[in-house]
Every structure is written in structure tokens, then in C-alpha cells.
Amino acid sequence: xxGNEAIAHAAIRCGADAYFxxxxxxxxxxxxxxxxxxxxxxxGMVVLQAESEVASINMVYGAAGAGKRVLTSSSSxxxxxxxxxxxxxxxxxxxxxxVNVQRGGPGLGTIQPSQADYFQATRGGGNGxxxxxxxxxxxxxxxxxxxxxxxxxxxxYRNPAMILSxxxxxxxxxxxxxxxxxxxxxEEQIAKECPWATMGRTNGRKPNIMTSLExxxxxxxxxxxxxxxxxxxxxxxxxxxxxxxxxxxxYIIVSFGSAARIAxxxxxxxxxxxxxxxxxxxxxxxxxxxxxxAALAEGKKGILSAEINAGQxxxxxxxxxxxxxxxEHFGRLGGIVxxxxxxxxxxxxxxxx
Amino acid sequence: xxxxxxxxxxxxxxxxPALLNETPMHYCPGCSHGVVHKLVAEVIEEMGMENKTxxxxxxxxxxFAYRYIDIDWSEAAHGRAPxxxxxxxxxxxxxxxxxxxxxxxxACIGTAESIHALNRxxxxxxxxxxxxxxxxxxxxxxxxxxxxxxxxxxxxxxxxELHGYPLKITEMAALMEGTCYVTRQSVETVAAIRSxxxxxxxxxxxxxxxxxxxxxxxxxxxxxxWKLSPVKANEWMKENLFKFYPKGDLKDTTxxx
Numbered sequence: 230x231x232g233n234e235a236i237a238h239a240a241i242r243c244g245a246d247a248y249f250x251x252x253x254x255x256x257x258x259x260x261x262x263x264x265x266x267x268x269x270x271x272x273g274m275v276v277l278q279a280e281s282e283v284a285s286i287n288m289v290y291g292a293a294g295a296g297k298r299v300l301t302s303s304s305s306x307x308x309x310x311x312x313x314x315x316x317x318x319x320x321x322x323x324x325x326x327x328v329n330v331q332r333g334g335p336g337l338g339t340i341q342p343s344q345a346d347y348f349q350a351t352r353g354g355g356n357g358x359x360x361x362x363x364x365x366x367x368x369x370x371x372x373x374x375x376x377x378x379x380x381x382x383x384x385x386y387r388n389p390a391m392i393l394s395x396x397x398x399x400x401x402x403x404x405x406x407x408x409x410x411x412x413x414x415x416e417e418q419i420a421k422e423c424p425w426a427t428m429g430r431t432n433g434r435k436p437n438i439m440t441s442l443e444x445x446x447x448x449x450x451x452x453x454x455x456x457x458x459x460x461x462x463x464x465x466x467x468x469x470x471x472x473x474x475x476x477x478x479x480y481i482i483v484s485f486g487s488a489a490r491i492a493x494x495x496x497x498x499x500x501x502x503x504x505x506x507x508x509x510x511x512x513x514x515x516x517x518x519x520x521x522x523a524a525l526a527e528g529k530k531g532i533l534s535a536e537i538n539a540g541q542x543x544x545x546x547x548x549x550x551x552x553x554x555x556x557e558h559f560g561r562l563g564g565i566v567x568x569x570x571x572x573x574x575x576x577x578x579x580x581x582x
Numbered sequence: 583x584x585x586x587x588x589x590x591x592x593x594x595x596x597x598x599p600a601l602l603n604e605t606p607m608h609y610c611p612g613c614s615h616g617v618v619h620k621l622v623a624e625v626i627e628e629m630g631m632e633n634k635t636x637x638x639x640x641x642x643x644x645x646f647a648y649r650y651i652d653i654d655w656s657e658a659a660h661g662r663a664p665x666x667x668x669x670x671x672x673x674x675x676x677x678x679x680x681x682x683x684x685x686x687x688x689a690c691i692g693t694a695e696s697i698h699a700l701n702r703x704x705x706x707x708x709x710x711x712x713x714x715x716x717x718x719x720x721x722x723x724x725x726x727x728x729x730x731x732x733x734x735x736x737x738x739x740x741x742x743e744l745h746g747y748p749l750k751i752t753e754m755a756a757l758m759e760g761t762c763y764v765t766r767q768s769v770e771t772v773a774a775i776r777s778x779x780x781x782x783x784x785x786x787x788x789x790x791x792x793x794x795x796x797x798x799x800x801x802x803x804x805x806x807x808w809k810l811s812p813v814k815a816n817e818w819m820k821e822n823l824f825k826f827y828p829k830g831d832l833k834d835t836t837x838x839x
Contacts, residue, residue, distance in 0.1 A: 279665065283694075283695075285665075290656070290662075428677070429634045430633040430652075432633070433632070433633050436652050437654045438657065440657035
């Protein structure tokens with residue numbers, strides 16, 4: 230099935246309580262699949278087409294703040310509209326999940342694939358000091374697997390979590406093993422696991438308030454510092470990545486998502502030519518595997534950041550490597566997906582001359 | 583009879599609802615918010631819904647409504663309260679879910695969310711405080727500001743040429759298939775307060791009975807923003823706002839089969 234369809238199936242199977250969304254290419258199959266599957270008849274999951282992405286993310290704010298497992302999905306221009314709601318979720322510590330099936334920009338851009346929302350995803354994206362847990366799938370299988378993972382991480386840390394996909398992963402068809410069915414949580418479970426939820430004062434407890442507002446600067450600073458401590462905890466515990474053929478490598482290609490799939494083939498082609506190159510794939514883009522990349526850079530001749538954008542992740546790689554080895558970028562823009570041979574050429578031209 | 587005798591329980595004919603806590607309100611003296619807060623708290627108590635209610639507050643003067651009424655609250659981004667409430671009601675259908683919004687929040691920045699929640703017939707109640715001005719930010723023009731009315735962003739008076747016309751969003755709501763109860767009230771007299779309380783009760787009951795969306799507009803005063811005394815503000819409201827925003831039920835299908 231398609232990556233977008235896998236998101237829909239996985240959401241139902243991992244006990245999601247609601248999906249709110251608005252159509253946009255190239256991810257409309259998510260809401261279309263959900264509408265066709267009618268999960269409200271089987272699991273009771275709510276599926277609602279909202280009037281805009283602004284509304285759908287604020288629906289996630291409301292329902293996830295009320296303790297439910299809720300997700301939305303969109304593509305780049307729609308995710309730009311959602312940034313208000315995501316910042317409010319980060320501020321109020323609401324554990325919602327959203328999927329960005331990226332397309333090219335800026336503005337309306339193109340409906341073709343891109344990875345140009347890396348900055349937006351890994352730098353918070355909206356106003357204020359905050360981060361969103363960001364998972365980058367490189368296959369239809371990971372599209373399916375990361376839905377439950379995103380929910381687990383979101384609830385573990387009471388933080389919004391994003392699946393940063395793109396038009397390639399969303400639209401391509403692959404075999405996929407769907408996760409087993411997990412029942413939706415009962416009211417008792419939610420009340421126990423989410424004592425902060427605005428679901429009515431269970432057993433007459435004190436009121437719960439979901440808000441990001443604080444007028445006293447001294448108190449607000451403490452809230453900001455508490456968020457920072459939480460982000461440090463996430464950085465310490467949740468970095469995920471994958472290494473391929475890095476042990477004997479002289480050069481490293483760093484790539485995420487669909488670009489990493491192409492880079493896998495590029496590594497294969499380069500090795501056929503006798504170039505010792507390995508692939509490092511960050512799976513969490515925030516938290517970024519900075520320590521792992523810094524360690525990996527030791528003794529290498531160079532690192533190529535292969536991304537389908539004008540050079541965004543390269544900034545994080547350079548910060549991690551801190552000048553120890555040369556770090557260069559290769560990318561295609563405008564919705565063009567590069568071939569593996571282009572990455573090999575870039576490796577030769579930018580690092581091996 | 584000394585004071586303690588007067589306030590002894592058997593002599594008390596009236597007390598504030600228990601849901602309304604002791605936090606001093608930040609509202610200006612003469613503002614309508616306090617009265618409407620009290621009515622909301624009373625109705626929730628009378629319906630026995632204290633532990634089954636989720637309120638959604640706006641951005642505007644009533645952003646801090648959650649400080650005063652002891653129920654669960656979700657504080658929405660500016661204008662997004664109807665979307666937030668839609669979702670809470672959809673995932674907790676047996677809860678009483680309402681929004682409490684001002685004119686800027688509901689009829690300007692949140693017009694899309696308001697119109698679509700009402701038109702979908704979400705089983706929620708929107709309480710709409712219309713004082714024809716932005717109170718919280720210091721008295722700027724609102725979507726409901728009257729032609730000729732002076733505010734800090736139309737200091738020479740609102741004109742259609744420069745600012746467009748005031749929006750009658752409540753009339754729009756009455757036209758929608760999704761609404762079951764749309765009414766316009768006020769709280770400047772005891773009779774008006776009683777009528778508003780009845781309206782809130784009817785709306786909340788319709789929400790719980792799954793009859794669709796309800797909109798209770800309360801034409802209100804903002805004496806600080808209008809730069810009038812509380813008494814003069816009431817007079818100005820009656821003379822001007824009631825003419826453009828006539829009181830009464832605009833739609834009631836709650837008894838229909």
C-alpha cells in the first residue's frame with residue numbers, strides 16, 4: 230500500500246481516538262482511507278474533515294488536551310498554517326501527533342516531493358522556545374510503525390510529535406506489515422494515565438486547565454526552564470538513527486527519509502567503484518544524533534549531507550562535527566528527486582577532489 | 583439584628599454558586615463578564631454537571647475565565663475555541679462542552695471556526711459576549727463596532743467607507759441548518775439576567791440532548807473601552823446597541839421533533 234494509506238491503517242490499529250484533517254496534495258489519501266475504512270463503526274475512532282489546517286490542529290489541541298490519542302496530517306503549506314496550534318500545544322504540553330508529507334516550497338510551491346521543511350520541523354516552527362519530537366520515516370513500513378511510536382513519545386513527554394515524511398514516502402507503494410490491533414483506552418485508563426487531561430473533573434478532583442498563558446514573567450521563565458529540562462531529557466533518551474557500512478568508511482553520507490533510500494543505493498554504487506563510503510541515517514531529526522555524528526566524524530575524510538532541499542540538515546551536521554572534517558551538501562530542489570548517481574558524483578566532486 | 587445574624591444560613595436568600603471561586607476577578611467594575619460567569623456557574627451546578635463540563639476560553643478579556651469557575655478548561659488560541667470545543671465534544675460526547683468568546687475572538691479572527699462549528703451542528707454551546715469593542719487590548723475597533731462609534735483604531739468614528747460594516751454573526755448563525763437555538767440577551771437588569779440564565783440553560787440542555795449547536799449572544803457593556811461610567815454605559819448600550827442588535831430568540835428548534 231501507499232505510505233499515506235499506511236498512516237491511516239496504523240492510526241486505527243494503534244488505538245487512536247480521533248483524526249482531524251484537511252485535504253492537501255500529496256497526503257489526501259490519509260483522510261480518504263480513514264473515511265473509507267469507517268473506524269467509527271469498529272473502534273469508535275472519530276474522523277472529521279475540518280474547515281482548515283488551522284482548525285484541524287486546534288481540534289488536536291482540544292481533544293489531545295482532553296487526554297485522547299489524536300492525530301492530524303497535512304503537507305507543507307498546511308503545516309505552515311498549523312504552526313500556531315503546534316506552538317500552543319508545546320506551551321500547554323499537549324501530546325498530539327501530526328504528519329507532514331512534505332512538498333516543495335516556498336509558498337504554494339509544488340505538489341512534488343521535497344525535504345525543505347527540515348528547519349521548520351527541527352526549530353519548533355512557531356513562536357517561542359520549543360521543540361517538537363520529529364521522526365523521519367524512510368519506508369512505508371516506517372510510516373506504519375512510527376504512528377504508534379509518535380503517540381508513545383508524545384504521551385511519555387507530554388509534547389507534540391511529528392512524522393516528517395515527504396511526497397515520495399507518502400505516495401510510493403511497498404509491502405508493509407501493519408501493527409497488531411490495540412484497543413482504545415477506556416475512560417478509567419485515560420483518567421489514570423493522564424491526570425492532567427481536561428475531560429471533566431473525574432471524581433470531583435480539582436479543575437484541570439490546559440493553557441500556555443502566564444502573565445508573571447518570573448513564573449513564565451520557570452515554565453520555560455521546565456520545558457528546557459524536558460527537552461534535555463528527550464535528547465538524552467530518544468535519539469534514534471541507523472548506520473550502514475560505516476565501520477571501514479572514509480566518507481559518510483548523512484541522509485534522512487526518502488533521500489536516505491536513494492543514498493543507500495548511492496553507497497552501493499560508490500563501493501562498486503572502490504570508494505569506501507557509509508550511510509548515517511538520523512531517524513529522529515529532533516533530537517538530532519549530534520554526539521553520534523561527532524563520534525563518527527573522527528578520522529573520516531569528509532561528510533556529504535544529501536537532502537532534497539537547499540541545505541538544511543547540513544547546519545546540524547556542521548554544528549555536531551564542529552570543523553573536524555569537511556561537510557558538504559548535495560540536494561535537488563523544486564520537487565525534483567535526485568538519482569543515486571547524482572549523489573555519487575557530488576561525493577566525488579565536492580569531497581574527493 | 584447584627585451582621586452575623588443576617589448572614590446566618592437560615593437567613594440567606596441568595597448565595598454565589600460554589601463553582602465560582604474566591605479569586606478576585608480582573609474585570610473592570612461595571613463589566614458584564616462577571617454576571618455572565620455567575621450565570622454559567624449557576625446553570626452548570628443546577629444541571630449537576632460540575633464534574634462533566636469542559637469550558638473553552640478565548641483570547642480577549644475572558645481569557646482568564648478559567649481562574650474563576652472551577653471546572654476543567656481548555657484555553658484556546660485566538661478565535662479557535664469552536665474548533666477546540668468541537669474536538670472535545672466529539673471525543674467525550676457525554677460531556678457538556680461550551681465556549682465563552684468575545685466579539686473579536688468569535689466574529690473576527692475566529693469567524694471560520696465559529697461558522698463551521700455552528701454549521702456542522704456540533705453539540706456545543708457558544709456564549710458570545712458582544713460589547714462592540716476590543717476590551718483586552720485597550721479599546722480598538724471590533725467587527726461589531728457600530729457605524730459612528732469611536733474606538734482607538736477608528737478615533738473619528740467607524741465609517742462604512744473606511745472600515746466596512748458591523749457584522750451580525752448571530753443573524754448568520756440563525757440561518758444555519760446546524761443550529762438549534764440562537765438567541766440575543768443582555769444582563770443590565772434583573773429581568774434581563776433571568777432571561778439570559780434561562781437561555782444558557784436551554785442551550786446547555788440542547789447540547790446535552792444532541793440537538794445541534796446553540797449560540798447565546800449577550801450584548802454587553804465595556805465601560806472602560808467606551809470611556810463611560812457603568813451607569814452611562816448601560817444607557818448607551820440600550821440606546822445604541824439594542825437598536826442594531828435587537829434582543830430575543832432568533833431561532834429555536836429545540837422543541838421540534
